[in-house]
Amino acid sequence: MGWFADSGYWLGRLLFQRGLAALYLIAFLTAAAQFRPLLGEHGLLPVPRLLARTRFRDLPSLFHAHYSDRAFAAVAWTGAVASAALLAGAGDRMPLSAAMALWALVWALYLSIVNVGQTWYAFGWETLLLEAGFLAVFLGNDDTAPPVLVLWLLRWLLFRLEFGAGLIKMRGDRCWRDLTCLYYHHETQPMPGPLSWFFHHLPRPVHRAETAANHVAQLAAPVVLFAPQPASGIAAAFMVVTQLWLVVSGNFAWLNWLTIVLALSVMAGPPAARLVDAGTPHYAATPGWFEALVLALTVLVAVLSYRPARNMLSRRQLMNASFEPLHLVNTYGAFGSVGRTRYEVVVEGTRDPGFAAAGRTPGALGTGTGTGAVRWEEYGFRGKPGDVRRMPRQFAPYHLRLDWLMWFAALSPSYAGAWLPGLLDRLLDNDPAVLRLLRANPFPDAPPTAVRARLYRYRFTDWRELRATGAWWHRTLVGDYVHPVTRTR
Structure with missing residues (x-):
């Protein structure tokens, strides 16, 4: 035939x-x-x-x-x-x-x-x-x-x-x-x-x-x-x-x-x-x-x-x-609209004892009660921008699903409401499965007492900035995305 x-x-x-x-x-x-x-x-x-x-x-x-x-x-x-x-x-x-x-x-x-x-x-x-x-x-x-x-x-x-x-x-x-x-x-x-x-x-x-x-x-x-x-x-x-x-x-x-x-x-x-x-x-x-x-x-x-x-x-x-x-x-279709500004959700944790003393319901949002200067450490993701001096990596055709959803979360909190609170809750436990999705855990020995998410505006540096600082990105803080979250111990 x-x-x-x-x-x-x-x-x-x-x-x-x-x-x-x-x-x-x-x-x-x-x-x-x-x-x-x-x-x-x-x-x-x-x-x-x-x-x-x-x-x-x-x-x-x-x-x-x-x-x-x-x-x-x-x-x-x-x-x-x-x-x-x-x-x-x-x-x-x-x-x-x-x-x-x-x-x-x-x-x-x-x-x-x-x-x-x-x-x-x-x-x-x-x-x-x-x-x-x-x-x-x-x-x-x-x-x-x-x-x-x-x-x-x-x-x-x-x-x-x-x-x-x-x-x-x-x-x-x-x-x-x-x-x-x-x-x-x-x-x-x-x-x-x-x-x-x-x-x-x-x-x-x-x-x-x-x-x-x-x-x-x-x-x-x-x-x-x-x-x-x-x-x-x-x-x-x-x-x-x-x-x-x-x-x-x-x-x-x-x-x-x-x-x-x-x-x-x-x-x-x-x-x-x-x-x-x-x-x-x-x-x-x-x-x-x-x-x-x-x-x-x-x-x-x-x-x-x-x-x-x-x-x-x-x-x-x-x-x-x-x-x-x-x-x-x-x-099918893609990129019916193109963003003019890049935003990134940066997740941070702290071991400040002031947060440990102010225990909250697991996963609840709050403003934290730590006193004095609090040192926050940033979690590193495998693919999405974070550390401004880290050159972007090639991962495709492998699919980093969490990193992709973090990009959508930066566009609107409505994309993250179903899973981001759970992610922060797992980080408070140093959950091994979740941590395997990340590149860097700043608290390898003991869990943090609080975690938070902040929204930054990112832009690529220019040639002069790259030569002077070694940074691929420049970022500016926009504000809190999720206020500090703690757990009852």
Whole structure:
């Protein structure tokens, strides 16, 4: 059948499957390392509490059958092992049905995590990974020719991802239309990387060119994805270049890398495959049941695409939304508005005995009663800005979930009300699980008597300030974010 006859896309399928498996592996390792303090039975937003008030039909997850921290760890590590096997090519060394089952297992395990992840998993790249992972189930393996219909569904996903992001920018902040957003973005983005300081100090004409190139990549190139080769491959290659620019200028977990992997499925089409000296693949006849499943998938995606497509064309376009609990076909977008000023929540603690004498209810907010000068010590986070002399680090595609939520907390306390009091309460106990999420604990020997959070305005230093002080940031105190919190001892 013509839907399976185009063997020129074997390279695109190979690169997509291997890249997707690598990103699945990173996602499961991230979950295994961070779930206990964030989502565990005694976490900041415990999964059992969520399961008690939700139904399986609303949030499909294996954890509705049973939840424990051991069960979560088992799911995360099983997903990691299965992803590693797919990355090593196990899917091509087993029968087609077994390979599909392995891809489906990885998808179901990660869906189970995302659907109980609450605000820690409320990111567009989570649903993007699930949607791409569901399509991967139907891509087949070395036993079958690449199913062209599924490859076109990958293009449709890439189109919605990029075009939706482009539209939400043009409908949103004026700076996208006057090409000035990149004057601010490198400094105010959620988690700057080691080169963000340098990108921020590029000449303004370069920033305008960056913004214009972004519009080409997100509003023009996606349309060309549906053109014949080599035009579609060239459009995908341009997307890869722009995504690599984002990779080196910031930390966006696996969003950029997954976009690149999707683009490679287009870019590595017949013209690129002919450049690889691997001979022409020979495939067995495609099973009828597999053809039927691919056709059913295509119809399903077409039906479920109605609401995302309508949302994309709406003046009230939603950003990063799912319309059904399996996250099969979603809508995407990013940075409809760009902040002009960077704020950071800095968490501090003290061992001042005056606070110990003024015990309060655990987790309650207060103003503290310490007398005289109180020495406050700052907690260090792994990725978000804190110490002004610490150069920003590169963490993506690994996802530092707490650091990202701290960025949202600085935008508005409404983003932090559900979990920040619990975080401060855990710090008063020197909770080992929570402290493993941090870079530095100023109280390794005994817990603090009080903790607080303060809001600072951060800006990148200029070249002169960097040479004179060694500081990458300059910060100015805005005021208290959370007044000192103490515990009854």
